[in-house]
Amino acid sequence: MKKYFFLFLICATSLAFSQNQDSLMLRKLYDYHLTQSKTYSNLEGLCIKIGARLSGSPQAEQAVQWAKKVMYAAGADTVFLQPCKVPHWVRGEKEKCIVSSSQTHLNCLALGGSVGTGEKGIKANVVEVKNFDELETLGEKNIKGKIVFYNVFFDQSKILPMDAYREVGKFRFRGASYAAKYGAVACVVRSLSSVADDEPHTGSMFYDTTISAKKIPAFALSYKAADKLHAELQKDKNTQLYVESYCQTLPPVQSFNVIGQINGSEKTNTFIVAGGHLDSWDVGQGAHDDGAGVVQCIELLSAFKKTGIKPKHNIRVVAFMNEENGTFGGEAYAKFANEKNEKHISALETDAGGYTPRSFDVDTINGLYNLVVKWKNLFSPYLIERINKGGHGSDIHALGKSGVPCIGFSPDNQRYFDIHHSNADTFDKVNKRELELCGAAISSIIYLIDKYYE
């Protein structure tokens, strides 16, 4: 009995000691991030000097070179570019949505991936719907030759705006194909926005040939523009809308993921990934989405060096290309990893902005969730109170599918969809401390995973 008691005592003491060591190391990492890090100035460089950087654009290429340079400066042992072919959609000349009767210009953006109308534009009556069922009920006889207007609001009662976004995303993503199925000539969508302002929010749309073979032009209207169009239709159901856009899809372009690595001291063919995406939409500056994620991860390189952490595994910071309209970067990463038989023990993605950290969302496979939950007390002083089940991230999705346990990093979500995919996603919307806390949280969890997870 006594023997067991001493064994227990030794185990308990050793656990307390290692928890204490970890707690000191987390404090060091937070100190570094909050007082010395370049997270914020790096983001300024990316947003102000390069700005919007849609896949295939010259700015995306500049961002690749920028990331390579910054990762080296942050102390990566090696930085390399990983090729991936990406779509090359261009907006062309500014699009227009005009209410014909009053000649009211509505603030709009062509949706990413949409075909253009060309200079002739399209003028047609408008059919307003709230969902796909309504569209089906109206049918071809009411829709043919018209512009479909998806006037669906964000559900503001959702506590996480991300949940509201997921709910209405389908109208942006597949709305054009459903409208085309019934003979519509174009579609306009109320922006997926949590704020009642005049900024249109773009984002990817997809021509789903299983729904309709026809490709019709698609636009996002700002919240206020959608209100105006609705009001016009209330006054006169025969209101006509004129839409004009010059967007087109050019041949795919060679691009790259940028990977900065700290070489592992023990496990030379084993990898831990932390990444965000380098591309953005072609509006705003891609500050929260996802410049923030990229600079948070890059700072990990510097934080490890400055605090003397020598990881056992190879740590890879990945600036993924093409999350916004294809995720070809994420797919390329997983493909190369598989081809080279690189063992990935975990992958984290940060793609929800640079706000105060709230939670980690962790895959339950391979015991990762059970391990991370044990660190709750370590993160609690840093205001991260939740470890949720279920890892995620568009760029690490392909790794996840091949069995790698994933972690989604979730900062506070309330302001994200005010600016997401719009001209309002600019550097001045990012708070320095909030951004730095994100970097610190990511460095901390990667440090712990490297130390305790096999």
Added chain:
Amino acid sequence: MKKYFFLFLICATSLAFSQNQDSLMLRKLYDYHLTQSKTYSNLEGLCIKIGARLSGSPQAEQAVQWAKKVMYAAGADTVFLQPCKVPHWVRGEKEKCIVSSSQTHLNCLALGGSVGTGEKGIKANVVEVKNFDELETLGEKNIKGKIVFYNVFFDQSKILPMDAYREVGKFRFRGASYAAKYGAVACVVRSLSSVADDEPHTGSMFYDTTISAKKIPAFALSYKAADKLHAELQKDKNTQLYVESYCQTLPPVQSFNVIGQINGSEKTNTFIVAGGHLDSWDVGQGAHDDGAGVVQCIELLSAFKKTGIKPKHNIRVVAFMNEENGTFGGEAYAKFANEKNEKHISALETDAGGYTPRSFDVDTINGLYNLVVKWKNLFSPYLIERINKGGHGSDIHALGKSGVPCIGFSPDNQRYFDIHHSNADTFDKVNKRELELCGAAISSIIYLIDKYYE
């Protein structure tokens, strides 16, 4: 045995039922706040139509009338004004801090309560210090006739900026008296700010006659202005600074707390308070500090009416006057409550901005903390994960001293001291959803206290 089992079953079922009922009611309250409330538009009214409203100013009086009107509109059974005498400090003509050699103007604000220099101004050499010990070591021989410069930074490594603020607050509050003790002719203080910008942050200062009988003018320098002055002193330790200000303290003014009440259905002489402060500094618009708190509490009146809550106790929403430079409103409230033998079972204060809610800080006396902790599961879906020990709030401090258990409401703290007491505390810095979540959290806890606490 069977009997006890059934008794247990009945208790457990009844507990589950009431938790479920409460969870439904909280959902109703959140739905109301996030989709129908006037919290944000009320704040817009206060900030844009009235703006800065320092105690004793005509704007503070306008704010009193505004609060009365808005509380009635929100559905208060009764609204009344509770008199309190408040200090009347005025800034007068814009102050100046100028580096004599280069004639560089440094962005500054006289501290609240400071005496002015008058039109002659003060020109003197500068002694830079990092703390009071250094001041003491330098002593009268080095300080007499000079301007003391408290160049103390916010400790950015603190996870809660509020903790950093508390640490450096003493230099703003008593710095002038300590400097005067050694013969200084004025003092300038690095702003209590978490951001490296050019906004000076004012705030209350106090002439502590136990330290020095002499009153010298005191100023806040912006973060960047403090950097500039420091750089000038590094170049030339004989750098002279010219300061000029016209602030003065006029005779006290009659003002008011504004109290909106929902009458209790059962406990007619028992009260629960939720309050914020109506006054602000004389710069910016007092949006986060504390217009946000006032409108959050006012919305409780409306939320209770709209969701059909008929409280047992009298619920009082209090817009306190004069938190910023005297807390005479809070003292008057406690005095009247004691004189009238009103039994107050709890008081909540919200005075930390309109950001995403994070925690309630609850007094351990009279079992309140133990009760609130039981509601953790009810608040967790709404992202409030912490119930901390220790209630607080400047305005409810006097109630607390007389034995009333207090609750401090704590939203996310990271951005608050970027704008606090400065021209940057404006309505556009407030996010609608974050503000509404605060209102919902406050309505919810007051609902639960009314239902379960005696």
